[in-house]
Amino acid sequence: MVNKIWGCFIIIGILYCLSNNNIEIVNTAILDSTKTSFDMIIKIFPVMALWLGIAKIAEVSGLLKKLSSKISIVLKYIFPEIPKNHESLSYISSNIIANMFGLGNAATPFGLKAMQSLQKLNKKKDTATRSMITFLVLNTSGVTIIPTTIISLRMMYGSVNPTSIVLPCIIITFLSTLSGLIIDKIFARFYV
Amino acid sequence: MSNYIMPLIVLFVIIYGIIKKVPIYDTFVEGAKESFDLVFKLFPCLLAMILSINIFLKSNIIDLFKFISLIPNQIIPMIIMRPISGTSSLAILTNIYELFGPDSALGTLASYIQGTTDTTFYIITLYFGSIGIKKIKYALWVGLLADLISITISILFINFIS
Known part of the structure; x- marks a missing residue:
């Protein structure tokens, strides 16, 4: 998928420039990309290190775990098919908490664990269950409360108020997650 | 605050x-x-994305699509890439900050989109792949719809509220 889109961007861009006799633009675009990407990585690197350091403390101290136990109460309404106190609920909540803090890389291991334990409840091992898809919706609509990576990138690029996006993001995320869950329930009812 | x-x-x-x-x-x-x-891990991906996005945007072919006036042109590659690859859309986001500044309308919109969506294709491939599920039923559609809703609300938000 990425391969095709990536190729299309390049081919379309170059062909369009050729047809307009604008080949000089392509030359600068190709040469500039090395410098631009290097500058970016140099800017991103220390910021990432900073947040991964903070995140590690939150993880080791058990803070993430503590927070996730708080939201597992809500989860039983979103996942009615999962039996009470099943281990998958704690993995799901850890995954959501990590996502809330914008720690995508911390979220993925929990997400994988959650899928494994949901698979234990699955009767048809090659087919996705309702809970699995609901969990996926929670992940793809991005339940972010504090998008740490974005805030730090905004800092690097000299934003006057890097955290100004937080409140709108919370509102948007809330609305889209809610509609995602509703769509999921509708699909679950009518999909045979 | x-x-x-x-x-x-x-x-x-x-x-x-x-x-x-x-x-x-x-x-x-x-x-x-x-x-x-x-x-x-990020650098090669960043370089690849900047290269292709640079060529695509600088060729100005996107001017042909000016009729979608609510969606700024420069955001379109991000919308296309967002569900497919997280590092790619992060690269595009950084590029937008670099070109227009994080506080510009475009920078803010890109921040919203990056913050409120996720890489649906990647998550589906990874999560279902790891436990050997082949029939994903309606998962892809719900996931993509959720992304689309986030993007739509972000665009509405920036046009009508802030």
Whole structure:
């Protein structure tokens, strides 16, 4: 998928420039990309290190775990098919908490664990269950409360108020997650 | 108000760590080390994306699509890439900050989109792949719809509220 889109961007861009006799633009675009990407990585690197350091403390101290136990109460309404106190609920909540803090890389291991334990409840091992898809919706609509990576990138690029996006993001995320869950329930009812 | 969020998070995490007797300095360093791995993985992807996005945008072919006036042209590659690859859309986001500034309308919109959506294709491939599920039923459609809703609300938000 990425391969095709990536190729299309390049081919379309170059062909369009050729047809307009604008080949000089392509030359600068190709040469500039090395410098631009290097500058970016140099800017991103220390910021990432900073947040991964903070995140590690939150993880080791058990803070993430503590927070996730708080939201597992809500989860039983979103996942009615999962039996009470099943281990998958704690993995799901850890995954959501990590996502809330914008720690995508911390979220993925929990997400994988959650899928494994949901698979234990699955009767048809090659087919996705309702809970699995609901969990996926929670992940793809991005339940972010504090998008740490974005805030730090905004800092690097000299934003006057890097955290100004937080409140709108919370509102948007809330609305889209809610509609995602509703769509999921509708699909679950009518999909045979 | 929102200026307090970051310092408060840091303060809270550090104090919590001290209470739980975590060696906070060592843990911080250990976590920060993981960034090397990430950055090395990210760079080739960043370069590849900047290259193709650069050629695509600078060719001005996107001017042909001017009729979609609510969606700024420069955001279109991000919308296309967002569900497919997280690092790619992060690269596009950084590029937008670099070109237009993080506080511009475009920068803000890109921040919203990056913050409120996720890489649906990647998550589906990874999560279902890891447990050997082949029939994903309606998962892809619901996932993509959720992304689309986030993007639509972001665009509406920036056009009509802020």
